[in-house]
Amino acid sequence: xxxxxxxxxxxxxxxxxxxxxxxxxxxxxxxxxxxxxxxxxxxxxxxxxxxxxxxxxxxxxxxxxxxxxxxxxxxxxxxxxxxxxxxxxxxxxxxxxxxxxxxxxxxxxxxxxxxxxxxxxxxxxxxxxxxxxxxxxxxxxxxxxxxxxxxxxxxxxxxxxxxxxxxxxxxxxxxxxxxxxxxxxxxxxxxxxxxxxxxxxxxxxxxxxxxxxxxxxxxxxxxxxxxxxxxxxxxxxxxxxxxxxxxxxxxxxxxxxxxxxxxxxxxxxxxxxxxxxxxxxxxxxxxxxxxxxxxxxxxxxxxxxxxxxxxxxxxxxxxxxxxxxx
Amino acid sequence: xxxxxxxxxxxxxxxxxxxxxxxxxxxxxxxxxxxxxxxxxxxxxxxxxxxxxxxxxxxxxxxxxxxxxxxxxxxxxxxxxxxxxxxxxxxxxxxxxxxxxxxxxxxxxxxxxxxxxxxxxxxxxxxxxxxxxxxxxxxxxxxxxxxxxxxxxxxxxxxxxxxxxxxxxxxxxxxxxxxxxxxxxxxxxxxxxxxxxxxxxxxxxxxxxxxxxxxxxxxxxxxxxxxxxxxxxxxxxxxxxxxxxxxxxxxxxxxxx
Ligand SMILES: Cc1cc2nc3c(=O)[nH]c(=O)nc-3n(C[C@H](O)[C@H](O)[C@H](O)COP(=O)(O)OP(=O)(O)OC[C@H]3O[C@@H](n4cnc5c(N)ncnc54)[C@H](O)[C@@H]3O)c2cc1C
Ligand SMILES: Nc1ncnc2c1ncn2[C@@H]1O[C@H](COP(=O)(O)O)[C@@H](O)[C@H]1O
Numbered sequence: 001x002x003x004x005x006x007x008x009x010x011x012x013x014x015x016x017x018x019x020x021x022x023x024x025x026x027x028x029x030x031x032x033x034x035x036x037x038x039x040x041x042x043x044x045x046x047x048x049x050x051x052x053x054x055x056x057x058x059x060x061x062x063x064x065x066x067x068x069x070x071x072x073x074x075x076x077x078x079x080x081x082x083x084x085x086x087x088x089x090x091x092x093x094x095x096x097x098x099x100x101x102x103x104x105x106x107x108x109x110x111x112x113x114x115x116x117x118x119x120x121x122x123x124x125x126x127x128x129x130x131x132x133x134x135x136x137x138x139x140x141x142x143x144x145x146x147x148x149x150x151x152x153x154x155x156x157x158x159x160x161x162x163x164x165x166x167x168x169x170x171x172x173x174x175x176x177x178x179x180x181x182x183x184x185x186x187x188x189x190x191x192x193x194x195x196x197x198x199x200x201x202x203x204x205x206x207x208x209x210x211x212x213x214x215x216x217x218x219x220x221x222x223x224x225x226x227x228x229x230x231x232x233x234x235x236x237x238x239x240x241x242x243x244x245x246x247x248x249x250x251x252x253x254x255x256x257x258x259x260x261x262x263x264x265x266x267x268x269x270x271x272x273x274x275x276x277x278x279x280x281x282x283x284x285x286x287x288x289x290x291x292x293x294x295x296x297x298x299x300x301x302x303x304x305x306x307x308x309x310x311x312x313x314x315x316x317x318x319x320x321x322x323x324x325x326x
Numbered sequence: 327x328x329x330x331x332x333x334x335x336x337x338x339x340x341x342x343x344x345x346x347x348x349x350x351x352x353x354x355x356x357x358x359x360x361x362x363x364x365x366x367x368x369x370x371x372x373x374x375x376x377x378x379x380x381x382x383x384x385x386x387x388x389x390x391x392x393x394x395x396x397x398x399x400x401x402x403x404x405x406x407x408x409x410x411x412x413x414x415x416x417x418x419x420x421x422x423x424x425x426x427x428x429x430x431x432x433x434x435x436x437x438x439x440x441x442x443x444x445x446x447x448x449x450x451x452x453x454x455x456x457x458x459x460x461x462x463x464x465x466x467x468x469x470x471x472x473x474x475x476x477x478x479x480x481x482x483x484x485x486x487x488x489x490x491x492x493x494x495x496x497x498x499x500x501x502x503x504x505x506x507x508x509x510x511x512x513x514x515x516x517x518x519x520x521x522x523x524x525x526x527x528x529x530x531x532x533x534x535x536x537x538x539x540x541x542x543x544x545x546x547x548x549x550x551x552x553x554x555x556x557x558x559x560x561x562x563x564x565x566x567x568x569x570x571x572x573x574x575x576x577x578x579x580x581x582x583x
Contacts, residue, residue, distance in 0.1 A: 075466065100487050103444075104468045107421070107453035108460045116422045116543035119451050132547070138352065139447050141343055142549045146420075150543025188465035192493035194486065209582055215339065233582065242363070245507035258485065266580045273339075287580035289572065294342055295562075301554045305575050308562040317569045325573050325583050 002092040002153060004060070005031050008082065009042045010101055014049035019097030021165035023158050026124060027095045028058065028169055033126040036092065039063065040173075041085055043078060045071035051175045058171025063089075063178040070180070072191040075105040079112055080187075081180040086113045088178070091153060093131070095124075098157040110155035117155035118146055122162045135159075139275045140298030160257070160280060200252035200260070202236060209235035209266045212255060212282070213243055216271015216292065216311060220248045225315050226270055232322040238262065238282075240272050256281035270311045274299025291315070327381035327475075330432060331372040332442040332455060333400055334362040335393040339447070349548045361396045364443030366511045368504040371473060372441050373404045373512060379475050381439075382406045386432055388424065388532065390414045401522035402514035408525070413532035420542035421449075425457030430535040433462060439480070440501040444469060452503075459501035466501040467494055471508040 005027045009020045024040065031038040037060035042050045047064035054062050065081050086094065086109075094110070096102040098120050110117035122143075123134040131148040133156060148154045204210060211230040217223065230237050237253055244254040255262055256278040267285035272278060274290070274297055282288070283302050290303040291311045300306040307314060337343060338358045346353045361369070372383045385400045387393045388411035397408045411431045413419075419427075432440075440462075442455030452468075459466035472483035476495070484492045485505050514522075532539065559575070561568045577583045 100469055100485070103452050104456070107451075107456045108466070111422065111457055111460050116420065117453065118544050119421075119453055133544070135450075136552075137449055137549060138337070138343055139450070141551075142345065142352075143552045144549040145547045146544045147547050148544055152543070154543070188497055189467065190495040192481070192495060194490055194492045197489045197491060241506065258487075258489075266576070266582045287582075289575070289580070294340065296343065296551065298552075300558060300560075301552060302556055303558050304556070304579070305572065306558045306560045307568055307572065308560060309565065309568060313565045314568060317565055318572060321569045321573050322576075322583065325577065 002090045004037045004039055004089065004091045005034075005093045005095060006086065006089065006091040007038065007040045008094065008096045009040050009050060009054070010097060010099055011042070011044065011050050016050050016053050017097065017099065018165055019099050019158075019160050021168055022161065022163045023095045023097040024057065024059070025163040025165055025168045026158050029163065030093065030095075030124050030126055034129065039089070039091075041065060041082065041178075043070045043081055055173050055175055056170055057173055058169040059173035062173050062175045064175055065178050065180050067180045067182055069182045069184055069187060073101055074187050074189045074191060075108060076187045076189060077182060078105045079109045080182055082109050083112050084180055085178055086153065094153055094155045096155075096157050098159050102157050106155060106157055110153070113153055115153035115155050116150050117157065118148070119157045120159050121156050122159050124156060136276065136298075139273055141296045159276060198251070201250065202252050204236055204238050204253065204255065204260045204262045207236040207238075207262065207264045209233050210238040210255075210262060210264045210268070210285075211235045212238035212240070212267060212269045212272060213249075214240040214270065214272030215242045217243070220246070222312075223248055225312065229268075229315055229319045229322070232319050232326070233268075235266075235268070238267075240278050269299055270315060272299055273297050274301070327376065327379045327439065328384070328435065328437045329372045329376055329381050330384045330386050330435065330437040330440045331365070331369050331400070331405070332428060332440065332458070333365045333369065333385050333387045333396060334443070334446050335359045335387065335389050335396040336362045336446055336448040339363070345549060345551070349550060350546060351549065359392055359396070361399060362443050362446050364445060364504060364506050367506050367508055368441040368443050369400055369403065369405065370509045370511050371504055372439075374509060375439065375473060375475060384409060384435070384437070386428060387411065388413050388428055388431075394527075397527060398522055399514060401525045402518040403512045404518060406525060408527040409530060410527055411530045411532050415539065419539075420544040421451040421453045422457060423537065423539065423542040425454050425461060426537045427532050427535055428454065429458045429461035430537050431530045436499070438499045440464065440499075442501070442503045444503050444505045455501055455503040462501075464499050464501045465496045466503070467496060468503040469505045470502045471505050473502065
């Protein structure tokens with residue numbers, strides 16, 4: 001019978017990524033509930049730095065999949081290598097952090113291994129062997145519980161910060177090499193250059209007050225409503241991704257997982273729903289005010305003040321009141 | 327060049343969603359639906375590639391009858407034809423079941439390129455396109471923000487984390503999942519809307535594709551409003567009162583006035 005929980009480790013510049021430490025924490029907690037051991041897999045041309053870093057964690061074993069063809073991540077390289085490890089070790093559960101890399105290969109790997117994956121989970125529960133996974137649906141408005149009843153391996157990807165990496169238990173872990181059988185002709189993707197996007201003109205990380213705009217602003221012309229408030233408050237304008245995609249403001253004003261991370265004294269959001277990819281970029285703001293007409297908007301879950309109402313009615317009045325108060 | 331765009335219909339972005347009585351889905355009756363956000367970008371990219379490479383764009387949509395509106399819209403924007411996979415239960419299926427149905431419906435089409443959105447705004451699995459690629463034996467790339475067709479292959483720019491990007495090349499046929507932002511979204515013209523009426527829409531029944539429909543590994547047990555982790559003061563009602571209360575908070579709690 002399948003046994004154990006495998007965590008696939010992701011790394012940057014020879015260091016284990018935080019999202020993988022969070023995944024390990026989740027795996028340890030699940031392992032304790034299910035009475036199962038936890039082991040990890042590292043893939044690289046040289047795994048030693050990462051296995052060294054993990055050897056002081058409480059893990060049953062760390063498999064080092066060292067191979068020159070794994071120097072660059074490719075979906076085929078990772079899938080073929082990990083399929084071999086999974087077939088050999090036969091884990092009951094595989095956990096990865098829901099990074100961009102995991103988005104790219106994890107579902108494919110699950111299917112290749114005869115399993116199935118539930119992505120972007122925020123909690124895992126095991127009750128007498130039955131696994132229940134919680135994840136956000138409808139862009140964070142609701143949570144959903146999924147039960148697992150498959151015959152194969154249960155693959156789970158965990159949303160960033162689903163578990164706290166500071167709670168990862170220390171211990172010792174044995175490192176074992178795992179020889180991968182990989183032929184360059186099996187890797188269909190050719191990796192070319194990587195490069196950084198355009199440099200940023202505004203540094204929102206240094207802002208004290210941010211007035212952030214979302215698609216609730218409806219049209220580019222309405223930008224003036226937000227700009228008037230921002231200027232009255234001495235604030236910088238931040239934005240959600242769709243607003244930047246549409247070119248209303250520059251991409252350097254985007255807040256979120258693929259934009260800037262900010263922590264101003266005040267983050268005042270106008271017509272932003274509060275999708276997780278936005279929230280990760282601003283949730284450490286000291287004070288959060290959100291104006292949204294939808295009482296279920298997930299932004300309200302992290303707001304200090306939730307204003308349920310029409311921004312077009314409220315914001316102009318607020319601007320006048322701020323001017324008067326100053 | 328034969329190009330498919332997988333297009334999903336989801337509730338409009340600012341729909342006021344409520345849970346249904348059984349707590350396993352939303353109340354759909356008063357909800358309006360539209361094309362999923364990142365799928366708009368996928369469609370736009372499919373149309374661009376088709377224009378430059380003598381291509382034909384096929385819209386592939388699985389869902390109940392209501393999705394025909396979105397199909398019509400995509401055809402009006404310039405797609406050439408459509409495949410509608412009729413499935414009343416799609417909303418609660420697990421991602422692998424969805425992907426198996428879609429793959430079964432299009433496998434004989436031998437598309438050179440299959441595009442999808444990165445993620446659906448309702449269920450947000452972020453895996454349907456990747457799974458379809460794997461079932462059909464195609465290489466894939468996700469988080470694609472730019473494409474360029476070369477001889478027998480495609481070069482794509484992928485978004486990475488932390489503001490980085492990466493170029494990769496894939497042999498054709500290939501599957502790409504498209505991240506938002508790469509190109510301008512086309513509007514439907516009056517002429518396009520007129521022409522759309524004549525474009526072929528093939529109807530396929532999900533039940534007829536030989537895919538096990540309720541044997542998925544994951545079952546959606548319930549959906550519910552999340553429990554808040556933070557103390558939040560809620561203001562609603564009269565705008566003037568809200569503004570007065572807000573100014574007080576900004577002065578005394580946020581201390582920014
Ligand atoms: C890999 C990936 C990375 C991403 N990175 C980012 C990122 O870095 N940053 C980011 O922001 N997003 C990012 N996203 C997108 C994210 O998932 C959401 O789609 C996006 O944040 C939604 O933007 P929004 O809230 O402005 O729009 P919507 O979700 O459309 O929300 C608009 C809101 O406005 C409200 N509204 C409408 N009219 C009014 C009115 N008159 N008054 C008051 N309220 C009103 C609505 O109720 C709604 O809540 C990413 C997505 C993916 C998949
Ligand atoms: N029912 C469907 N019909 C057509 N395409 C779909 C369907 N479900 C998902 N897709 C495609 O797969 C992408 C990712 O969806 P998801 O895996 O649900 O996040 C979407 O953006 C669509 O392009």
